[in-house]
Amino acid sequence: MITLLITAALILLFLFIYTVGATVFIRIFGIGIYKRGTRENMIALTFDDGPHPLYTPQLLDLLEKHKAKATFFIVGSKARTYPHIVQDIRKRGHSIGIHNDIHRSNWLFSPFVFKKQLRRAQSTITNITGEPPFYYRPPWGHFNALTLYAVKPLQTIMWTAIPGDWKESVHPEELANRLRKERKNGAIITLHDSGTTLGADERAPANTLKALELFLADEDSANYHFVNIHTMLHQPEKSEV
Template identity: 35%
Template sequence: MLIFLKKKFFNIMMCGFFVCGLSLGTVQLAAHPRLEEWQRQNVVISQVKTDRKLVSLTFDDGPHPIHTAKISEILKNHDARATFFMTGQRAEKNPEIVQKVIADGHEIGNHSYSHVNYSHLDTEAQLYDFHKADKVITEITGYAPVLFRPPGGYLSTSMVEQCKSEGIKIAYWTYKQDSKDWRNGVKGDYIADFILQRVEPGQIIILHDGCSNSDETTLALTKLLPRLTAIGYQVVSMSELMKS
């Protein structure tokens, strides 16, 4: 019971951080004076220019002991490869799920160690948190993530410069494809319809496998994936999309 309560509390905390981070991140996303420059330089990626019917599904805030394995399996059964942006803290607690995600053919990106709001940290603390997650993921998977999605989409010049120097891309998402699937009460049917109504080649679609509403995200996939296939789309990892 205590373990259950702890997990529940952790889930709420994670998604709470995410919500705060997202609203803050959105403001900074719109306001950051260098965003367009970084997008032009291909350091911050929110969409890929392609005529091929390819999209990326990305999953944040896992690995979750239940949702992540289910989502990974459903994707595999539909011949889809996704990118999972994991926190180091959760990867450390669920290494077997991290390995399953890799075995199912997916990609793993760095989503910080603690999912702390980076706007509350100085540059040194941001780098420490980022590298800690990088190390945990590398130790479990055997390779270093090449994509970083900052919690809440927070950006700073020092972070972008550091990523550039390490050859890391900052993985944003296609803004109009944000269904807010993490919000409690958002239904799977709504999430699937939201995405299908807006789908275009090269999009990076943000979803969540690590939140309390992620059973609805799981449900959404069972509807979304066959319909994407039916209209000619292939779901690929972000790295594959970027090479297309």
């Protein structure tokens, strides 16, 4: 009996370290991830969980209206359903990253299964756009102990702020105010262009679009460049004269 209890305790400890422990450690210490850019007057808007047949095209038009670029962390299975939307995202100059092949927590994947579904998502994006993806973001920000090793050479992008736009009860003006509070140099802001995942409200992206319109049209937003993550992290600094 004691042996069984010890075995069970060791298994639970291993699972905790593999899932929650790894997530807490990586997110607190920033090991192997990007949470903020260093560029002045630049903000990276990022969108998870898409593409969505209604909201993503509207979002693309809104971003184009305000001359803003963004980064889309795409679910591979959805990309195979809406490849034309993924192509449009790329053609409009936005960055594309992977948000797993299915929207499932990395806590639930064994190392083998995680790597297999990750590679499928990479292959999907490459086949649709003609270019391999360079960026990765785990659903719900959940890591397991091998996530960062398995995703290499992809760069893992987290966030400076996540305003909570997946709930329909967050009204556009409230969400716009949250975005204004996070309007800072090098900010990486996470929003969502689909509400079909677990815990999200299906119509919540409609509020996100309205809030973004308010935020991007705001006078103070004119002081910033809204760029994709590639520009934020890799564009060379302008040399001073």
